[in-house]
Amino acid sequence: MTQATDPIEFVGLASPIQERFAQQPNETLSISLIEELAAICDTSTDDQDLADHGRDWWPLAMHWAMQGKTPRKPHAVCRPTSTEQVVSIVQLCNNNRIPLTVSAGRSGVCGAAIPVYGGVVLDTCLLASIVSVDRISGVIEVLPGMFGPDFENELRDMYGVTVGHFPQSFDISTVGGWVACRGAGQYSTRYGKIEDMVVGLEVVLANGTVVRTGTAPAGANGPDLTSLFVGSEGTLGVITRVWLRSHPLPTTQQRAAYLFPSFVDGINTCRTAVQHGATPAVLRLYDADESKRSHGTDGKQCTLLVLDEGDERIVSATLSIVHDAAMAHGAQVGDVDLVENWMHHRNNTSGLQEATRRGFIVDTMEVAAQWSSLEAIFANVRASLMAVEGALSATCHLSHSYLDGACLYFTFAAKPTPEFEERYVQLWNACQRAALNAGANVSHHHGAGLNRGRFLPESLGAGMGVLQSIKNTLDPHNIFNPGKLGLNPDSDTTKRNSVWP
Numbered sequence: 001m002t003q004a005t006d007p008i009e010f011v012g013l014a015s016p017i018q019e020r021f022a023q024q025p026n027e028t029l030s031i032s033l034i035e036e037l038a039a040i041c042d043t044s045t046d047d048q049d050l051a052d053h054g055r056d057w058w059p060l061a062m063h064w065a066m067q068g069k070t071p072r073k074p075h076a077v078c079r080p081t082s083t084e085q086v087v088s089i090v091q092l093c094n095n096n097r098i099p100l101t102v103s104a105g106r107s108g109v110c111g112a113a114i115p116v117y118g119g120v121v122l123d124t125c126l127l128a129s130i131v132s133v134d135r136i137s138g139v140i141e142v143l144p145g146m147f148g149p150d151f152e153n154e155l156r157d158m159y160g161v162t163v164g165h166f167p168q169s170f171d172i173s174t175v176g177g178w179v180a181c182r183g184a185g186q187y188s189t190r191y192g193k194i195e196d197m198v199v200g201l202e203v204v205l206a207n208g209t210v211v212r213t214g215t216a217p218a219g220a221n222g223p224d225l226t227s228l229f230v231g232s233e234g235t236l237g238v239i240t241r242v243w244l245r246s247h248p249l250p251t252t253q254q255r256a257a258y259l260f261p262s263f264v265d266g267i268n269t270c271r272t273a274v275q276h277g278a279t280p281a282v283l284r285l286y287d288a289d290e291s292k293r294s295h296g297t298d299g300k301q302c303t304l305l306v307l308d309e310g311d312e313r314i315v316s317a318t319l320s321i322v323h324d325a326a327m328a329h330g331a332q333v334g335d336v337d338l339v340e341n342w343m344h345h346r347n348n349t350s351g352l353q354e355a356t357r358r359g360f361i362v363d364t365m366e367v368a369a370q371w372s373s374l375e376a377i378f379a380n381v382r383a384s385l386m387a388v389e390g391a392l393s394a395t396c397h398l399s400h401s402y403l404d405g406a407c408l409y410f411t412f413a414a415k416p417t418p419e420f421e422e423r424y425v426q427l428w429n430a431c432q433r434a435a436l437n438a439g440a441n442v443s444h445h446h447g448a449g450l451n452r453g454r455f456l457p458e459s460l461g462a463g464m465g466v467l468q469s470i471k472n473t474l475d476p477h478n479i480f481n482p483g484k485l486g487l488n489p490d491s492d493t494t495k496r497n498s499v500w501p
């Protein structure tokens, strides 16, 4: 695959396609600048191409598509095929103070890839190949625009290895997007989050400097520069090359399922198992509502799905530790076919599109917190969401476990309303603040982007000033993805009074 997948159709296509966000005064890209871009690489100003690059899978943007609108069209879409071309585009934009937003699979769910101030979108999808494989160390060098299936199939078929990163959006997202958003795959409890997999990066900075970070398995060479760019969501530079760790293909896979009388019993099982050293690839606990909806249970019990893969001796020991933990917390053994069913429907997004077409508000919020805070977050977030007018449901599953805590993933829905946008903001304010107040972070793997940027300053506190200083130093003209991650969109801070531009 070499291009992004549209989240949903535009209804009643106007020509030219309308924008939800207003353009700023004097915002243009001169014909001569577009010609200069076109001399560097393939450059498009086609209206449909601009509209497609004006959105991602952010549910509010999907709602605007039902009104025939894209959030914000860029002035041009550039498709470089080499780091040298990226450098030329970045330097041109920097010298002329043109906003530059990197776009890849555009599968982000927080509006991170939306070019809110227009300018240039740099599409990485033609930067897509495995460059080298160090078979002894298991280190893969890959260009950022490679989509999940192309990447993993080539690794498996040609080199007999896997990186082990399988997000729900595997088919529609890229390696560079995984790194830029600090994502997590569904097998992360065994293979780690993307930041655990990245060995090093090549990044093009705003002034055109190409930096390479990392490369050794561990170091003490001052602060880790790789981690500065992992999760930077296109605000600090363009990631043009990634080195990742890989694993031999697993020889065994084992599965199990358990049913619990309460979500808290399930949380305690996950904690006990992980703290005893069992890190099964999949350890997913569903609350009673999600268990009923997704696994057909009676609506009273909570379901835990377990899957591990790798060396048979480690897998057997892991499943045995999980079993003992489950039994100690009052579980019944469930039907192992529940895992098989989940494998089949886990990446199906048709419900989201169907609900969007019918006018419902549907979205998800994933946060991480320490084990000691999870029970309060589980209760407070659902209660806060259900207190918002029109709320229909607020459900939860635990999707990723760590030694000290876990990720809780909430799914919420509200009735169709003419005040869709206001209601959407109310729901997000309710759930994100309830989570923050109970000890969670802003995001575990979806990132902040546009929708959640407003929560970062209150979450990071004085740390936000550090982040802003890094941004000001690396990107003094604020060309990279302005208006994201809660960073100052420009010197005119009055713009921050609105939720988004």
Ligand SMILES: Cc1cc2nc3c(=O)[nH]c(=O)nc-3n(C[C@H](O)[C@H](O)[C@H](O)COP(=O)(O)OP(=O)(O)OC[C@H]3O[C@@H](n4cnc5c(N)ncnc54)[C@H](O)[C@@H]3O)c2cc1C
Binding pocket: 056, 057, 101, 102, 103, 104, 105, 106, 107, 108, 109, 112, 113, 124, 144, 166, 167, 168, 169, 172, 173, 174, 175, 176, 177, 178, 179, 180, 181, 182, 183, 184, 185, 186, 233, 234, 235, 237, 238, 239, 240, 349, 445, 446, 447, 481
């Ligand atoms: C149905 C669905 C399920 C999802 N499930 C998961 C999941 O299980 N786990 C998970 O982690 N995420 C998930 N996501 C979110 C999304 O898929 C991830 O954030 C993904 O990593 C984004 O990759 P992308 O290639 O689509 O990037 P895009 O959406 O195109 O870009 C995302 C951000 O990264 C920046 N960016 C992209 N590439 C680069 C680069 N090379 N250099 C600099 N900046 C760059 C962009 O500017 C933007 O800010 C899901 C999304 C959907 C729609």
